[in-house]
Amino acid sequence: MRRHHVILVCAVANLFAAAHVFAFRFEPITQVFAPEGTDSVRTFRIVNTQNEPIATRIAMAARSIDEFGEETMSDASALFRVLPAQAIVQPGATQTVRVQWLGSSRVSSELSFRIVVEQLPVRFEQREGGGAINIMFRYLGSVYVRPPGARANVEIVDVKPVSDAENHGFELLFRNSGTAHTILDGLTVTVRFPSAQTDQSQVLVYGPDELKGIADENLLAGSSRRHFLRVPSDRSLETPEITFEYAGGR
Incomplete structure (x- = not known):
């Protein structure tokens, strides 16, 4: 059984932000695309679990991992169409994100990418004993463009x-x-x-x-x-x- 991993990065400007951890869910965290055909398009979902709107931004990045486990990402926006690339998601609502592979249909080996979903900085109301809070969440999901018959060795x-x-x-x-x-x-x-x-x-x-x-x-x-x-x-x-x-x- 293979395990799929998602990385969640939270930047919190005040301890009061703890109540707002996991402001949204991103699903699924891993998708496999075909280089062509109907499976070259996949959909994701952003679910706002909070009681206030959130602003989100979605981008694609090429991914590599070196011999020591260090991951490097580089812009891959030209290889995908992401609709919408930005969205305001209302409280309790779900935003569907459609992603399409625009790269070559001739892929001989699986290509690895990240789908980067960020909550843009949101300013919450002033709280007693503390200042205004800016929070940004960032999901890193996994995307693979895989040709037929691809296997690990x-x-x-x-x-x-x-x-x-x-x-x-x-x-x-x-x-x-x-x-x-x-x-x-x-x-x-x-x-x-x-x-x-x-x-x-x-x-x-x-x-x-x-x-x-x-x-x-x-x-x-x-x-x-x-x-x-x-x-x-x-x-x-x-x-x-x-x-x-x-x-x-x-």
């Missing part, structure tokens, strides 16, 4: 032993050489040292809790991710066999 393509005063283990390089993203859901890594056939203590299994920073992370099509795997200091780093499994593959 994750491998460990490099294993580098590291042993110094602070670290003892292996720097692993995971690479998704496939044509679709995948979530490393429930990732486990197994290290078998040369004597593992006769001594089971020479087999180390790392579960998701021990693989924070790589387990359950999104590996975009064509991207790589580095992860340092720490092993006990008394273990030799010579020629181990390292394998992995996750819910989407192995």
Whole structure:
């Protein structure tokens, strides 16, 4: 099972804003588009959960993630038509947002984007004991333009032993050489040292809790991710066999 992630950023100018957290919902948080045809158009919903109107703005951004998990976004407004790109949503109301892919119909590998939904600064009434409050909410949803038959293909393509005063283990390089993203859901890594056939203590299994920073992370099509795997200091780093499994593959 794949997990989909949404990032919510809240900028709050006063502690009284706590009552207004989650001023709106954005649904769904992930959509897959086809490069052409009816599925090149998708709809989203902005739901105002507050008792006052909210002003929103919607934009599209190209998305990349480097080997260290840092995400970079760049403007992709020319590749999509967003209607409406701005909207005032009344209390309790739902605004439908229609998004259409305008880019090439010839897509050989899945393309990754963010749909950025912002609540524009809203000034609330003066409250006793505090000044006026400006709040801005920002949702980052996930959008993928995926060609037919796209599949992820994750491998460990490099294993580098590291042993110094602070670290003892292996720097692993995971690479998704496939044509679709995948979530490393429930990732486990197994290290078998040369004597593992006769001594089971020479087999180390790392579960998701021990693989924070790589387990359950999104590996975009064509991207790589580095992860340092720490092993006990008394273990030799010579020629181990390292394998992995996750819910989407192995």
